[in-house]
Amino acid sequence: GIQVEQSPPDLILQEGANSTLRCNFSDSVNNLQWFHQNPWGQLINLFYIPSGTKQNGRLSATTVATERYSLLYISSSQTTDSGVYFCAVRRGTSYGKLTFGQGTILTVHP
Amino acid sequence: NAGVTQTPKFQVLKTGQSMTLQCAQDMNHEYMSWYRQDPGMGLRLIHYSVGAGITDQGEVPNGYNVSRSTTEDFPLRLLSAAPSQTSVYFCASSRVYVNTEAFFGQGTRLTVV
Numbered sequence: 001g002i003q004v005e006q007s008p009p010d011l012i013l014q015e016g017a018n019s020t021l022r023c024n025f026s027d028s029v030n031n032l033q034w035f036h037q038n039p040w041g042q043l044i045n046l047f048y049i050p051s052g053t054k055q056n057g058r059l060s061a062t063t064v065a066t067e068r069y070s071l072l073y074i075s076s077s078q079t080t081d082s083g084v085y086f087c088a089v090r091r092g093t094s095y096g097k098l099t100f101g102q103g104t105i106l107t108v109h110p
Numbered sequence: 111n112a113g114v115t116q117t118p119k120f121q122v123l124k125t126g127q128s129m130t131l132q133c134a135q136d137m138n139h140e141y142m143s144w145y146r147q148d149p150g151m152g153l154r155l156i157h158y159s160v161g162a163g164i165t166d167q168g169e170v171p172n173g174y175n176v177s178r179s180t181t182e183d184f185p186l187r188l189l190s191a192a193p194s195q196t197s198v199y200f201c202a203s204s205r206v207y208v209n210t211e212a213f214f215g216q217g218t219r220l221t222v223v
Binding site: 030031033035041042043045048050086088090095096097098099100101102103 | 140141143145150151152153154155158160168198200202203204205206209210211212213214216217219
């Protein structure tokens with residue numbers, strides 16, 4: 001099956017810093033999503049981005065499908081950005097099945 | 111628009127007990143699925159369904175049973191709970207033949223003692 005690797009596994013920032021999270025995948029995909037799991041355990045949809053670039057406030061994401069990676073940028077980080085960030089991909093032949101990476105644990109200190 | 115609704119949010123079971131985790135969605139999505147999340151292991155697929163009457167196994171199906179009698183509902187049954195099934199369970203839904211995003215419920219934290 002498809003492999004999804006996220007880096008770094010852990011990231012500690014001071015409030016106001018910028019960061020880049022990376023997601024590599026081993027095969028072609030037709031769906032890629034970024035999620036934020038907040039400290040209460042909820043999975044929040046951040047981006048649906050099978051290709052191209054999207055921005056939502058301080059967050060933006062870029063997927064280069066031909067090179068099999070996606071990047072999530074967080075600018076001017078806030079303590080509320082803390083949590084786990086997951087990348088998940090779906091192949092064209094897999095109906096709705098999402099394969100998740102292991103996640104990046106982000107801690108933002110005030 | 112409620113999206114994906116899971117119940118209960120928390121549950122404690124004794125070893126050997128059975129229970130059903132409920133999942134309902136109101137987006138008319140064909141695809142529904144159950145994942146479990148364990149520390150350090152991300153989310154792993156348990157079972158999924160591409161429509162009413164159609165279910166299939168995911169990556170970690172042992173000890174779980176599902177059925178899909180309606181488009182809206184996809185319950186997950188634990189037949190005889192074991193401590194290894196202590197986990198957080200998520201239900202998700204999405205379209206099958208249209209490439210759109212998947213949506214997740216709020217999760218059920220299950221402890222088996």
